[in-house]
């Protein structure tokens with residue numbers, strides 16, 4: 533996904549979802565209880581288009597529920613409303629999120645007709661025991677089969693994962709990440725498990741039967757998972773939930789590793805590991821200049837200049853500069 537990409541999100545909170553995953557209260561997570569009608573969906577698209585620069589690649593994204601669990605006619609009504617915008621090239625395609633067990637040949641053939649390009653599956657874990665404890669209602673095989681079908685039909689596959697679900701360990705989460713790579717995903721999202729009110733997980737937490745990850749552990753696990761994805765050219769679309777007002781006010785968030793800058797904290801740690809080779813020596817008499825790509829310079833400096841401050845313990849002066857030749861996580865440095 534390029535830098536000039538924008539999604540027009542349409543949230544369909546828990547619409548038609550007969551499941552109750554123990555962590556899920558989609559109403560609180562999307563901070564929206566109302567399900568947009570077809571007319572409102574059109575208005576949301578028009579309103580958003582008016583604010584997005586015309587050189588952006590724009591997708592309409594149906595998030596929040598299990599889109600393909602809706603009756604076929606309802607799915608088609610939502611997809612049809614986007615088609616005029618695709619015809620006029622204001623919108624390039626559609627993306628949607630759903631469950632692995634709601635993928636069939638019939639559904640995929642229908643989605644193909646309506647310019648759906650990306651299908652994201654909430655995999656959450658590929659460990660059968662974690663899936664069972666989380667009340668997901670599907671197993672690892674369902675994720676593998678759905679992934680294979682989605683790719684056979686030529687869609688781009690996204691697989692979302694959660695860390696810190698009941699029974700989860702760092703090793704199990706890393707295996708889930710490896711499976712996401714092996715199942716052929718091109719994109720992923722990593723969500724640390726949070727305890728949201730009015731969920732079965734909240735009940736477990738209140739009874740002392742579930743302990744969420746600490747923020748430090750969540751950062752540590754995510755750092756290694758994120759690094760594995762980068763190494764395998766998987767695009768990480770999101771890390772952690774977006775800070776909506778319910779979470780920042782702690783209205784619905786009971787516990788868990790929520791931080792408004794969670795992704796920045798993870799990327800700072802990834803860069804701290806990378807910069808270890810220049811952090812080893814005490815060079816109090818020397819300066820150091822570190823060169824990174826345009827995209828990564830702030831992450832290299834670190835959240836609240838964390839990495840720069842650490843380097844300043846070792847060097848007289850520390851400079852971070854952009855080198856336009858460098859891409860991704862490449863960096864060079866010179867001491868003088």
Ligand code: SF4
Nearest residue numbers: 549551552553556597
């Ligand atoms: S399937 Fe998705 S929408 Fe339904 S309860 Fe689970 S996480 Fe929530």
